[in-house]
Amino acid sequence: MADASNSDAFVEFERVQKSYDGETLVVKDLNLVMPKGEFLTMLGPSGSGKTTCLMMLAGFETATHGDIRLGGVSINNIPPHKRGIGMVFQNYALFPHMTIAENLSFPLEVRKMGKSEREQKVMRALDMVEMGAFGGRRPSQLSGGQQQRVALARALVFEPELVLMDEPLGALDKQLREKMQFEITDLAHRLGITVVYVTHDQTEALTMSDRVAVFDDGRIQQLAPPDQLYEEPENSFVAQFIGENNTLEGTVKEITNGQAVVQLDDGELIDCKPVNVSQPGERTRVSIRPERVEYNKERLQEGAHTLKAEVLEFIYMGDIFRTRLRVAGNDEFIIKTRNAPDQTRLKPGQQIEIGWLPEDCRALDA
Amino acid sequence: MSDTTQSGPVLAADGTPLKRSLARALRMQKLRALMLVAPLLLFILLTFILPIADMLFRSVENRIVADTLPKTVVALQGWDANSGEAPDEAVYAALAADLIVAVEAKTHTRLGTRLNYEMTGISSLFRKSGRKVKKWDIAEDAPFKEKFVKIDKDWADPEVWRTIQTYSPKYTNGYFLNSIDMQKGVDGAEARPENQQIYITLFQRTMFMSLVITFSCIVLGYPVAWILANLPARSANLLMILVLLPFWTSLLVRTSAWKVMLQQQGVINDVLVWLGLVADDARLVMINNQFGTIVAMTHILLPFMILPMYSVMQTINPSYLRAAKSLGATNWTAFWRVYFPQSVPGIGAGSILVFILAIGYYITPEIVGGTKGVFISNRIAYHISSSLNWGLAAALGAILLVVVLILYWAYDKIVGIDNVKLG
Incomplete structure (x- = not known):
């Protein structure tokens, strides 16, 4: 996947492995190449190795095997304070005994910068996050969102080219989190910095990133832009992990011209796109997004396979309708429809037929 | 940071000041809390605070001289310690009267011990005198001056009398002076001799x-x-x-x-x-x-x-x-x-x-x-x-x-x- 000789590579992981106890690998064979200016998110469940990767990049953990390069130079043996990487911590880690201005001034002081230059940069960084009036306060006197901004300003004040963020919005409430998501991406693009962002919140990952690396079991399961990740998941884990997803299990019947027919376990046939299957007879999990399921026959392709379904539950959610169906023995089959004036509202107990475009239905690994 | 522009106390719904109605509301809670700590409070008061207060009081308390020799203390008031001479017969007579009572109550040795802290030798002086004084009769045996001097010539020493006079008030700073290597001299506080400073x-x-x-x-x-x-x-x-x-x-x-x-x-x-x-x-x-x-x-x-x-x-x-x-x-x-x-x-x-x-x-x-x-x-x-x-x-x-x-x-x-x- 990774090409070590990539010329515009800024951050590179090459065959990196990490083990804490010498028995199990937390990170198994990580390869990743990031160009300058990219906003990359490491997304995954807890224990998937994403934070370990970030810590190895920051220099707080050493790679057990493999090479980590920054700007073409191997940084395996460079201590954290010489890497010049900005970092925003989950709990912000603002020094409680210093004022906000002193916190921001700290990285400049250790770089032996003059006083007037320091003050100027601190002011500019604080203004950048709209916290200019708070320089004299202590971190404990600020709200969570304000602390978050200060932590961001502190990670940026010494003008690093690479900034790492370890679940920085985890402690904020939903509204503030959405606001900060926008501000962080905006700032990153304005300053042209490269960002590695770790989160377990998929919405955050999808809305903020240029590319998302989905981690599971110490490996990158898929590395792709958000839309591709959502619409074209490469395996069942990614399909399940990103967004809402319906899964049906079955066996591949035939594959022709990039289109497959899968026989579900109750005998019904469906059309889908083969992704992780190559020959008839293989077991597969078929994945369909709830909003791509169609029950209006007129919108379906000529000759498309349809399935019988029974409506179990109808939930009115304002902007969308969410309907739970029983399909091929699966009671948790969800469809989502937009709330439009001409939209039919299904009733529990109603029998309908559902279908979809073959390319929206992906046959993945079992 | 709080809003201080409002003047006058904030009132509760029934018109009483908010502070007072809050205090009333919390009174029961406070009482209950107090009851819970009361045993410990009492214990500490009895076994810790009172003994400490008592000890601190002892550092200035000096009733023993006035209590044991009440007449002598009064008689000594007229005596000038700087005269270089022993006091007159009236003082000795008072001392005899006081000592007879003290010996009866066996308190004269304690006084001797107390005064011995200030002047070495007084303890034995009182002990020796106590044995003799026991047999005296206050009405017939006067005058007492020679008798006392006969028991021990220290009774003619103005220093002994000066010590008794100096420590006759009920409260003294003598212990504190002693604690900082000083003593009560003829003209108030003075430093102790070098070899006694510790x-x-x-x-x-x-x-x-x-x-x-x-x-x-x-x-x-x-x-x-x-x-x-x-x-x-x-x-x-x-x-x-x-x-x-x-x-x-x-x-x-x-x-x-x-x-x-x-x-x-x-x-x-x-x-x-x-x-x-x-x-x-x-x-x-x-x-x-x-x-x-x-x-x-x-x-x-x-x-x-x-x-x-x-x-x-x-x-x-x-x-x-x-x-x-x-x-x-x-x-x-x-x-x-x-x-x-x-x-x-x-x-x-x-x-x-x-x-x-x-x-x-x-x-x-x-x-x-x-x-x-x-x-x-x-x-x-x-x-x-x-x-x-x-x-x-x-x-x-x-x-x-x-x-x-x-x-x-x-x-x-x-x-x-x-x-x-x-x-």
């Missing part, structure tokens, strides 16, 4: 050595506390047991162990001689001096320093150090500028604890201190249990208490007492 030196030594012990505890304890706070819980608990291990051993055993270690024929000297670092005839003197006291007390008080430091350090999130390093600080800068300032409250708490314990320590200096390494508390103990001069002991204790309070106040001014945390 307490100022002892106070200074106690201060100095307590500071040295506190400082040693900080230096030795800080790294241990740091390791404890940064190890994984399992190994930290094991180490913690090692820190607490001394508490399971008797204080006397630990102190005696230092005696074994430090004496001239002891373990350390033997090892040094065996290694050839020290000549056999020049063994180091490490005990019965200040060095011995400092070593033993540092060891004994170390846990009191480590525990508060540890509990404070435990609350310092390791991400602060990481943040500092990611911002470009070297290990040392990160420690000194970020970690250390946050651990100061622990050092403060530990230091106050160790210093106050050290300043009043008694057993260890007694055992390993010799003469050069004893503390003021050893002297207090001596006056309490050997010389029975409780007044002086109380005065010394009061001074010690005041010194500690002053230091506490100074600490509050310099570092700030809200900067002390036990976790």
Whole structure:
């Protein structure tokens, strides 16, 4: 996947492995190449190795095997304070005994910068996050969102080219989190910095990133832009992990011209796109997004396979309708429809037929 | 920050001031809380506060002279101590009358003991006189002056009378003067002769050595506390047991162990001689001096320093150090500028604890201190249990208490007492 000789590579992981106890690998064979200016998110469940990767990049953990390069130079043996990487911590880690201005001034002081230059940069960084009036306060006197901004300003004040963020919005409430998501991406693009962002919140990952690396079991399961990740998941884990997803299990019947027919376990046939299957007879999990399921026959392709379904539950959610169906023995089959004036509202107990475009239905690994 | 523009008290719904109705609402709760702590409060009052108050009172109380010799004290008021002559017959007659009563009640020896603190020899003077006076008759045996002088010629000594006169008021500052190496002379307070000065030196030594012990505890304890706070819980608990291990051993055993270690024929000297670092005839003197006291007390008080430091350090999130390093600080800068300032409250708490314990320590200096390494508390103990001069002991204790309070106040001014945390 990774090409070590990539010329515009800024951050590179090459065959990196990490083990804490010498028995199990937390990170198994990580390869990743990031160009300058990219906003990359490491997304995954807890224990998937994403934070370990970030810590190895920051220099707080050493790679057990493999090479980590920054700007073409191997940084395996460079201590954290010489890497010049900005970092925003989950709990912000603002020094409680210093004022906000002193916190921001700290990285400049250790770089032996003059006083007037320091003050100027601190002011500019604080203004950048709209916290200019708070320089004299202590971190404990600020709200969570304000602390978050200060932590961001502190990670940026010494003008690093690479900034790492370890679940920085985890402690904020939903509204503030959405606001900060926008501000962080905006700032990153304005300053042209490269960002590695770790989160377990998929919405955050999808809305903020240029590319998302989905981690599971110490490996990158898929590395792709958000839309591709959502619409074209490469395996069942990614399909399940990103967004809402319906899964049906079955066996591949035939594959022709990039289109497959899968026989579900109750005998019904469906059309889908083969992704992780190559020959008839293989077991597969078929994945369909709830909003791509169609029950209006007129919108379906000529000759498309349809399935019988029974409506179990109808939930009115304002902007969308969410309907739970029983399909091929699966009671948790969800469809989502937009709330439009001409939209039919299904009733529990109603029998309908559902279908979809073959390319929206992906046959993945079992 | 609060809104102070509003004038007058805030009123509750029924028109009473809000503060008052709040106080009423909370009264039951406060009463209940008070009831819960009442047994402890009573216990502390009876067994701690009252005895201390009593001790402090003893440092100025001096009723014994006026109570035992009431007539003599009155008669002596007219006598001029600077005249150089013994008082006249009236005083002796009063003394005879007082002594006859006192001997009956057997209180004259106690008075003798009390006055003996101020002038050596008075105790035996009273004892001797008491035996004779018993047989006198106050109406027939006058005049008494010659009789007293016949018993002991010291009764003609104006110094004896001056001492009685000086200590006749019911309250005296004599004990306090004594505590700072002074005495009541002919013209008020004066310094004691050089060879009798002891307490100022002892106070200074106690201060100095307590500071040295506190400082040693900080230096030795800080790294241990740091390791404890940064190890994984399992190994930290094991180490913690090692820190607490001394508490399971008797204080006397630990102190005696230092005696074994430090004496001239002891373990350390033997090892040094065996290694050839020290000549056999020049063994180091490490005990019965200040060095011995400092070593033993540092060891004994170390846990009191480590525990508060540890509990404070435990609350310092390791991400602060990481943040500092990611911002470009070297290990040392990160420690000194970020970690250390946050651990100061622990050092403060530990230091106050160790210093106050050290300043009043008694057993260890007694055992390993010799003469050069004893503390003021050893002297207090001596006056309490050997010389029975409780007044002086109380005065010394009061001074010690005041010194500690002053230091506490100074600490509050310099570092700030809200900067002390036990976790």
